[in-house]
Structure formats: C-alpha cells, structure tokens
Amino acid sequence: MPLTLLKYGLPGDHVPTRDIPPTPDLKRSYDVAIIGGGGHGLAAAHYLSKYHGIRNVAVLEKGYLAGGNTARNTTTIRSNYITNQSIRFYKEAVSLYESMSHELNFNVMFSQRGQLTLAHSDSTLRSFHLRAEMGRHNGTRISVVDQQQVRELCPHLNMDMGGQHEVVGGLWHEDGGTARHDAVAWGYAAQASGRGVEIHQRTEVQGFDIAGDRVAAIRTNRGTIRVGQVIQAAGGLNEQVARMAGIELPIRCFPLQAMVTQPLKPFLNTLVSSANLHTYLVQSSRGEIVIGGGSDPYQLAATRSTLDLKEQLAHGAVQLFPFLHNVKLLRQWAGITDMTPDYTPIMGASPLKNYWLDCGWGTWGFKATPVAGKYMAETVARERVADILQPFSLKRFETISLINEMGATAASH
Amino acid sequence: MKIMNCPFNGPRNSSEFTCFGPVRPPIDPDTADDAAWSRHMFQLDNTPGVIREWWRHTPSNYFFIAERNTVTDEIVATYEPAALHGKAITPKEITPKEIMP
Known part of the structure; x- marks a missing residue:
C-alpha cells in the first residue's frame, strides 16, 4: 500500500478507476449465488474468488451495495466475548481486520484504539473477571482495570455519576477498534468484481425453485437464475428470505438506533461503553x-426512529461525559437487526443441501465481516461446514446447546 | 405508537408499557418432543404485519394482549387475555396449606 501510494500519488497523470462495475445482465446460471450485497456477502465473494478459484459468482442485492446494516452499524470491532467458541471466532475477525487494508489494497482506516467497558457495580466487575480470564485463555488482550486505570485510560470520564452509577472499574480490551464500514464493503466488492464476480444491485430475490432437498433456481425481479450453491447473508431480511426457501429461523427483528454529534476536537481515544446506561460512545x-x-x-420490521431511544442515548452520553450537554446531534438512523435467542449468529448448513446460512447477526455483525466471509467461502467451496463454524449451526436450537453471549453483547458494544 | 389503550387503565403513554413478546401457541408438555419444545421456545412470530403480543402496563403490573402492526408500528387492538382463550381465567385459589406445607 505505501509503495502504491508513492507510485500513483506523486505523478499527476494517474486516472482513478471505477471500483464497482455497473450491474450486468443476469446470466442463466452461476456456480454460487450470494443473497445480500452487504459486507458479509461481499467478503464471501472475495474469499471464494481469491482463495478457492470460484469466480462464476453472483451477488444479489435488493437495494444498493452495502446499504443495509453494513451502512448502519457503529463499526465496533472486538473479541471480548465469554464463550470459547465465540472468542476463538471473533479473535480471528480482529486479526483479519489488522491486515485488511493490505489484503484489499483499500484503506479501511482500521484504528485499534482499545475498548473500555465500564462497571458500575461489584457484580458487573465479577462478570468482567470471568470475561477477562476467558479472553486471556484464548490469547486475546483483555484485563480488568481499577478506578485509577480507568481514569488514566479515559481522563474526561465522569467517574462518580452523581453517586448513582459510580464507575468502580472496567474491562479493558486492547484489541478493540473501529474501521470505516463503507470502505470494508467497497474493498471486498472491488476485489471480488476484479476477479469476475458479478454484483447485481437492485436485484430482489422473490422465490426459490426447490427440487428435492436442493435449491435449483432463484427467482428474482430481473429473471430466474440456476444456481449450484447459495449463501444467504441478507441482514435484517434473513428470516423472510429463509422462509421463502421453506426454512424456519429462530430470528426476530428489532430496530437498532444510533446517532452522531457535530465534530469536536479529539478527546476520546478509546471506545467507551456502559451496560448499565445502555450507551456506548466512540x-x-x-x-x-x-x-x-x-x-x-419491541420488535419491528421498519427502520423508523423514536425520540425515546434518542433521549435514552443522550442521557447515557451526558452521564458519562457531562460536557457533551451542549453538543448538537448531526445525524440519527436505525437499522433492522435479526436477533437470535442466544445473541450468537447462525452459520453453516440449512435443511437444504446446497443452501448455506450466514445470518442471525443481530447487533454484532460488522466485526465478523472478514471471518464470516472467509469461512462461509471455505464451507461452500468444500461443501462441508468449516470447523470453526460448527458450534454456530442452526441445529443448536433443536439440541438446546445454545451459546449464550447476551451479557457480552446486549447494549454493551 | 405514542399512546396505548390499556384494557384496564385506558389510554396511557407508551413509555408506561413493556413488551413481553409474541403470544405462543400452547404446547402439551406430556406429548411434546424435543423439536416441538425447540419450536415453542425459539420460533416466535416475526411476520411483517399484524402480530399478537403480550404487553404489560408497568406501573399497575397489568398484563394484556395487543395486536400490533410491525411495519407501521400501529396498535390495531388491545384486549384482556381472557378473550384470547375464549373464557375468563380465574387465579387458582391458594390456600395457606399450599404456601406453607
């Protein structure tokens, strides 16, 4: 990357290239169809085309490229979960982000500033000790910090919260960070389309032709295509798309709202979150x-916003940093999250032999973009679920072997 | 959705209510197998459109049923849970003997 910058940056005659080619006509058949042109689907397309030599791939996107939850998340990248299965998986996600700009030859602005989760009670601190031990056992950088260390990591933080939510310590996760979400999606799209993957925007999946236990063809608003294999990575529409294929998913949709303030001078060098206040800031x-x-x-299938949630977020933000009380909000938005009962995604096999699921990403999907793409591609290429994805199967709900990440996920990233 | 009509307290601000998720079809614990239990626990109604849910008026702790459109976020109807079962459910009389054996 730095050499490329010198090569093309200094001479004035470099013509910029178009990253994403215009949507071509649909062919009659594809080896692999990916439903959903968000980060996960595009990452899978990249890994399929670069590492598995599968290039006859169509990415079908109902709207525009990466316009769903890839555009609406708050770009937190972290691996401070509580179960072995999750930590192992998200740890690899973090390491893939560390090398992503090189991998994609596209600056994704990965900024590994560390994430600080605040404890306002002794019981929270006890659960943090468990998370820290699990994280260290799996080789991530994570530790429990006391009040003095919290002060040093985040000097502007209001520590006593008027006595109501006094900060008694925190969980410091050095591996945590952020990246530019659009760049992640565009980088994968540019790489994949450069190798022959077709990205079909404004192409809505309307139904499936199923023969026995396989999907034979996908019907879209632009025509029907025959498919060898299918990856479903449709974000907030996962439950509805799966239902079209006759697959029931234990997913309910909830809106997730977020907002940004006007720009301020740099004062916050970490990601700060508080589960008690249901607020996080970066x-x-x-x-x-x-x-x-x-x-x-409560559940909803629309991306409307509410004043209640905005007030709640503003309340939390002002408690943590009282000097934000005069700051104006610049933008606010909502996305639709596909929530699973155990706050863990569903990846791997479905009841249909050639139909692979990458769904149930709820409020925690952005960080997993590279690792989900990598192993979903491996799964499809070998027609066998990758080892690291085995615990996340849809079957776990039948065998009641859930992976409970509620404490490490809900309202705290 | 700003005002919700509680069957017991009348119209109240929506911030006074808590959602308890979609109404599940009843299950027979004597005959249900693992798959049926899994569906009962995890497979809840996610239809875009009108769904039937349990709600609570939090200050009075009164539980009732609301039919709500999950696309437009509008309350279609609210009613007492008795209407769901077609008959009134009276709490079983608890004798002191049952509390302290």
Whole structure:
C-alpha cells in the first residue's frame, strides 16, 4: 500500500478507476449465488474468488451495495466475548481486520484504539473477571482495570455519576477498534468484481425453485437464475428470505438506533461503553461522537426512529461525559437487526443441501465481516461446514446447546 | 405508537408499557418432543404485519394482549387475555396449606 501510494500519488497523470462495475445482465446460471450485497456477502465473494478459484459468482442485492446494516452499524470491532467458541471466532475477525487494508489494497482506516467497558457495580466487575480470564485463555488482550486505570485510560470520564452509577472499574480490551464500514464493503466488492464476480444491485430475490432437498433456481425481479450453491447473508431480511426457501429461523427483528454529534476536537481515544446506561460512545476520525446502545424494546420490521431511544442515548452520553450537554446531534438512523435467542449468529448448513446460512447477526455483525466471509467461502467451496463454524449451526436450537453471549453483547458494544 | 389503550387503565403513554413478546401457541408438555419444545421456545412470530403480543402496563403490573402492526408500528387492538382463550381465567385459589406445607 505505501509503495502504491508513492507510485500513483506523486505523478499527476494517474486516472482513478471505477471500483464497482455497473450491474450486468443476469446470466442463466452461476456456480454460487450470494443473497445480500452487504459486507458479509461481499467478503464471501472475495474469499471464494481469491482463495478457492470460484469466480462464476453472483451477488444479489435488493437495494444498493452495502446499504443495509453494513451502512448502519457503529463499526465496533472486538473479541471480548465469554464463550470459547465465540472468542476463538471473533479473535480471528480482529486479526483479519489488522491486515485488511493490505489484503484489499483499500484503506479501511482500521484504528485499534482499545475498548473500555465500564462497571458500575461489584457484580458487573465479577462478570468482567470471568470475561477477562476467558479472553486471556484464548490469547486475546483483555484485563480488568481499577478506578485509577480507568481514569488514566479515559481522563474526561465522569467517574462518580452523581453517586448513582459510580464507575468502580472496567474491562479493558486492547484489541478493540473501529474501521470505516463503507470502505470494508467497497474493498471486498472491488476485489471480488476484479476477479469476475458479478454484483447485481437492485436485484430482489422473490422465490426459490426447490427440487428435492436442493435449491435449483432463484427467482428474482430481473429473471430466474440456476444456481449450484447459495449463501444467504441478507441482514435484517434473513428470516423472510429463509422462509421463502421453506426454512424456519429462530430470528426476530428489532430496530437498532444510533446517532452522531457535530465534530469536536479529539478527546476520546478509546471506545467507551456502559451496560448499565445502555450507551456506548466512540469518537470518529472526523471528530463526531458516535453514540449507540441496545435494540428497541419491541420488535419491528421498519427502520423508523423514536425520540425515546434518542433521549435514552443522550442521557447515557451526558452521564458519562457531562460536557457533551451542549453538543448538537448531526445525524440519527436505525437499522433492522435479526436477533437470535442466544445473541450468537447462525452459520453453516440449512435443511437444504446446497443452501448455506450466514445470518442471525443481530447487533454484532460488522466485526465478523472478514471471518464470516472467509469461512462461509471455505464451507461452500468444500461443501462441508468449516470447523470453526460448527458450534454456530442452526441445529443448536433443536439440541438446546445454545451459546449464550447476551451479557457480552446486549447494549454493551 | 405514542399512546396505548390499556384494557384496564385506558389510554396511557407508551413509555408506561413493556413488551413481553409474541403470544405462543400452547404446547402439551406430556406429548411434546424435543423439536416441538425447540419450536415453542425459539420460533416466535416475526411476520411483517399484524402480530399478537403480550404487553404489560408497568406501573399497575397489568398484563394484556395487543395486536400490533410491525411495519407501521400501529396498535390495531388491545384486549384482556381472557378473550384470547375464549373464557375468563380465574387465579387458582391458594390456600395457606399450599404456601406453607
């Protein structure tokens, strides 16, 4: 990357290239069809075309490229989960982000600033000790810090919260960070389309032709295509798409709202989150404070926003950093999260032989973009679920072997 | 959705209510197998459109049923749980003997 910058940056005659080619006509058949042109689907397309030599691939996107939850998340990347299966998986996600700009020859602005989760009670601190031990056991950088260390990591933080939510310590996760979400999707799209993958925007999946236990063809608004294998990575629409294929998923959809303030001078060098206040904050590279929290309190299939949630987020932000009380909000938005009962994704096999699931990504999907793409591609190429994905199967709900990540996920990233 | 009509308390601000998720079809614990239990616990209604849910008016702790459109976020109807079962459910009389054997 730095050499390329010198080669093309210094001479003035470099013509920029178009990263994503225009949508071509649909062919009659593809080896692999990927439903969903978000980060996960595009990453899978990249890994299929670069490492498995499968290039006759169509990415089918209902709207525009990466316009769903890839565009609406708050870009947190971390691996401080509580179960072995999850930590092992997300740890690899973090390491793939560390090398992503090189891998894609596209600057994804990965900024590994560390994430600080605040404890406001002794019981929270005890659960942090467990998470820290699990994380260290799996080789991630994570430790429990006391009040003094919290002060040093985050000097502007309001430590006593008026006595109501006094900060008694925290969970410091040095591996945590952020990346530019659009760049991640565009980088994968550019790489994949450069190798022959077709990206079909405004192409809505409307049904499936199923023969026995296989999907034979996908019907779209632009025509029907025959497919060898299918990956479903449709974000907030996962449950509905799966239902079209006759697959029932234990997923319910909730909106997730977030907002950013006007840009401020840099003062916050870590990601700060508080589960008690259902709020987390990060200062973007533009200086804006990105504020997010938990999902809405009841399910909804629309991305409407509410004043209640905005007030709740603002309340949390002002408790943590009282000097933000005069700051104006610049933008606010919502995405639809596909929540699973155990706050863990569903990946791997489905009841249909050639139909592979990458769904149930709820509020925690962005960080897993590279690792989910990598192993979904491996799964499809070998027609066998990758080892690291085995615990995340849809079957776990039948055998009641759930992977409970509620404490490490809900409202705290 | 700003105001919700509680069957017991009348119209109240929506912030006074808590959602308890879609109404599940009843299951027979004597005959249900693992797959049926799995569906009962995890397979809840996610239809875009009108769904039937349990809600609670939090200050009075009154539980009732609401039919709500998950696309437009509008309450279609609210009613007492008795209407769901077609008959009134009276709490079983608890004798002191059952509390302290």
